[in-house]
Amino acid sequence: MTVTAPPLANDLLLRALAREPVPRTPVWIMRQAGRYLPEYRAVREQAGDFMSLCRNTELACEVTLQPLRRYALDAAILFSDILTIPDALGLGLYFETGEGPKFRKPLRSAADIRRLAPVDIETKLRYVFDAVARIRKALAGSVPLIGFAGSPWTVATYMVEGRSSREFARILGLARDEPALADRLMATLAHKTTDYLNAQIESGAQAIMLFDTWGGVLEGVDYQRFSLGPMEQVLGGLKRRHDERPVPVILFTKGAGERLSVMAATGCDALGVDWTTSLAEARRLTGDRVALQGNVDPATLTESPQRIRAAVAAALESYGRGPGHVFNLGHGVTPDVDPEHLGVLIDAVHEMSPAYHGDTAGGDDSA
Numbered sequence: 001m002t003v004t005a006p007p008l009a010n011d012l013l014l015r016a017l018a019r020e021p022v023p024r025t026p027v028w029i030m031r032q033a034g035r036y037l038p039e040y041r042a043v044r045e046q047a048g049d050f051m052s053l054c055r056n057t058e059l060a061c062e063v064t065l066q067p068l069r070r071y072a073l074d075a076a077i078l079f080s081d082i083l084t085i086p087d088a089l090g091l092g093l094y095f096e097t098g099e100g101p102k103f104r105k106p107l108r109s110a111a112d113i114r115r116l117a118p119v120d121i122e123t124k125l126r127y128v129f130d131a132v133a134r135i136r137k138a139l140a141g142s143v144p145l146i147g148f149a150g151s152p153w154t155v156a157t158y159m160v161e162g163r164s165s166r167e168f169a170r171i172l173g174l175a176r177d178e179p180a181l182a183d184r185l186m187a188t189l190a191h192k193t194t195d196y197l198n199a200q201i202e203s204g205a206q207a208i209m210l211f212d213t214w215g216g217v218l219e220g221v222d223y224q225r226f227s228l229g230p231m232e233q234v235l236g237g238l239k240r241r242h243d244e245r246p247v248p249v250i251l252f253t254k255g256a257g258e259r260l261s262v263m264a265a266t267g268c269d270a271l272g273v274d275w276t277t278s279l280a281e282a283r284r285l286t287g288d289r290v291a292l293q294g295n296v297d298p299a300t301l302t303e304s305p306q307r308i309r310a311a312v313a314a315a316l317e318s319y320g321r322g323p324g325h326v327f328n329l330g331h332g333v334t335p336d337v338d339p340e341h342l343g344v345l346i347d348a349v350h351e352m353s354p355a356y357h358g359d360t361a362g363g364d365d366s367a
């Protein structure tokens with residue numbers, strides 16, 4: 001039996017995702033636990049490699065908390081990866097230093113795809129749910145915990161290509177030449193992703209983010225069919241309330257651009273925005289139907305503290321007044337970033353954002 005959790009000490013993220021008034025803009029950072037932090041590199045070394053770190057409940061919890069000890073962040077994000085599902089499906093995930101993820105057994109045939117549906121992954125992914133529960137306990141109600149998964153399309157690109165890709169020749173070939181088989185793969189992944197995220201919610205994840213990193217390579221009807229449609233299927237199956245509270249869902253398609261408009265109609269609570277679309281334009285495209293998260297260019301963090309502060313001021317000004325903004329980068333923080341620079345960005349959000357909230361100027365949404 002679950003005992004109703006006490007209220008969160010800091011629920012700014014959940015309030016902003018619900019587009020409720022907040023005294024300042026909440027901030028968290030994609031890949032806030034990662035290689036730019038020396039304490040992360042030390043724990044990864046202790047674990048041996050990245051996947052061993054993900055599978056070690058105690059160490060996964062430790063690296064999740066590391067950025068919260070350094071910075072005044074308003075959320076924790078589960079330390080894991082979007083490729084845990086294909087790994088549990090038997091594709092054999094491994095990482096080669098400097099080369100990103102690879103699969104020993106990528107999908108190469110219709111039979112490979114058909115074999116996936118009956119595989120039970122819940123037991124194999126127990127380490128993820130255990131990490132969620134342990135992190136929630138360690139957070140002790142300080143800030144909310146975000147759980148996540150990849151979108152079916154994005155996860156499928158890695159499963160079919162067998163590795164990170166720039167051209168996506170195989171997966172785009174599958175979508176073009178055998179669309180029914182591609183549909184089948186997306187349906188299987190949508191189903192598994194829904195169960196996986198619901199188990200994260202039951203274990204304690206208080207908000208969910210779907211990473212559709214590669215949806216932007218699809219155009220028009222193909223985007224609807226292979227990227228957005230399967231995400232809608234996941235959204236439709238998620239437990240949107242747990243522990244007597246809403247569980248908000250954030251969708252993030254890198255390079256979404258004009259697609260933000262249809263994404264806002266899916267029933268999600270918020271959209272991630274990258275730096276190729278301004279927050280003002282994103283707000284226009286979505287008509288204030290959803291909250292917006294983003295969108296500072298991660299490369300800004302390699303610039304001077306003055307330029308970082310200017311980028312924070314510009315993002316706040318671009319979103320404008322009123323609720324519904326969650327401050328973040330437009331993609332993950334890169335390994336070359338000086339940790340102090342990230343501190344400059346987060347402190348600047350705390351310092352500058354209160355001016356965009358409260359009831360000055362009538363408290364309306366005009367900039």
Ligand code: CP3
Pocket residue numbers: 029030031032033034035044050077078079080081082083099100101148150164211213332
């Ligand atoms: O944001 C967080 O702090 C939570 C943890 C998280 C990781 N990966 C940890 C990780 C999240 C949310 C992800 C998502 C993820 N993983 C995505 C979608 C978001 C995005 O960045 O576009 C994708 C495409 C992946 C697949 C993946 N995992 C790649 C391409 C790589 C290699 C990237 C690199 O920088 O070398 C990974 C490994 C990975 N996942 C690392 C981390 C911290 C680096 C591993 C290491 O070397 O320690």
